[in-house]
Amino acid sequence: MTGAWPTLIVLVAAGLAIAAVALDTVIAGAPPMPLMPAARDVVVRLLAARAKGPVYDLGAGWGGVAFDLARRRPDLTVVAVERAVLPLVVLWLRRLVTRRRNLTVLWADVHRLDLKFAGGLYAYLNRPAMKRLAARLRHTAPAGIPVVSAGFTLPGWTPERILPVPASLLSPEVFLYRVPGLRDTDAV
Template identity: 35%
Template sequence: MSTTGTLLFLLLWALLLAGALSIVVSTLRTGISPMPTPARVRRELLALLPPDTTGTVLELGAGWGHLAFALADHCPQARVIAYELSWLPFQFMRLRQRLSPRANLELRPEDLFSASFQDATCVVCYLFPGAMARLAPRFEAELPEGARILSHTFALRGWTPTRTVRLGDLYRTPVYLYVVPPRAASR
């Protein structure tokens, strides 16, 4: 192998190692690793969201972007904002956005807990129970009446889903749909 080939090989390994390390650091920081939403779950989530949805759709913890791009395609009239804190998955989404842009998709390398929910018409998440518990009071306080919350696998404690769908997969994966009720009504 030539010197150039060896340097290229070492650079590639260094980039791969740095990317893997960034995922580990992000996982330790946030408590969850970036996980892609399986195609069956994506289809079910999208089936619960009308294609004529307008306003702002937030994907919290977008990971590699599989669901964010599907949301942008499914709801072309909506502004989709995808939050992801892990460096490598975020860079993957950025590259994908450059190669196949979605005009209605905005990528933010920010902590999802810093997101504003006040103007969101829908929030989509595949998070862990601790994050869902932390977000529930913010959803209640900030989301407008009628906003949808779609959650893959993890329920919102203290909230009653409008609809729960269980997939026919090995884990009987649940998908939850919540609709923010009028402020005077209880959840």
């Protein structure tokens, strides 16, 4: 019986993890699907070249984009916003292990965030959430800051650039927008 304990513990832990992801998926309306590496590189490159203030990853999932960006731009604050439990635990653990001082993990709903000090935004959510975000960002995010989306557009917004990423099957395009209003003139 003693030898069965480790197996039992692993099975219970795996069961709890699956249940947590399933619950998070129901609440968020989409699984915490990470962006594929090819598209992630494009997103990180776009934001690293343009952001002049704190960048918010709106629904950071397991933190692929947020941690890459924080590593690439140590001078920039990156805020990984998430509300699902298991991704949050992973984000906090990654933050602890990597000691990435310029990355903050924020437990919050992206639709209720105060974004007035944001210098860049990134979102890869689901269609209804992107629609809701598109409507709110117009009035709550600083004019001119870069907004990058993957997998989904921001309905009603006109992209400044559309970058094809054929190697990324689930999100084969990355979109770069600017919050309407005053224009930031740099074009890196």
